Amino acid sequence: MPVIDFYFSGFFGITFFLFSLALYFLPTIIAIARKQPNALAIFVLNFFLGWTFIGWVVALVWSVKK
Numbered sequence: 001m002p003v004i005d006f007y008f009s010g011f012f013g014i015t016f017f018l019f020s021l022a023l024y025f026l027p028t029i030i031a032i033a034r035k036q037p038n039a040l041a042i043f044v045l046n047f048f049l050g051w052t053f054i055g056w057v058v059a060l061v062w063s064v065k066k
Contacts, residue, residue: 024050027059
């Protein structure tokens with residue numbers, strides 16, 4: 001039984017990590033999907049200041065702006 005719990009927790013841990021990573025880089029993903037000309041700048045802002053939440057929101061707004 002402990003072996004199954006180990007693999008199950010690893011699966012959910014990796015799934016949670018990938019989901020969190022995708023959520024963190026959501027502004028960058030949106031900018032690339034919308035073919036923003038400033039996608040690289042949005043990525044840099046998101047990478048360095050996304051953890052502040054204010055930087056993340058600014059990057060998100062910038063990525064959806066026309």
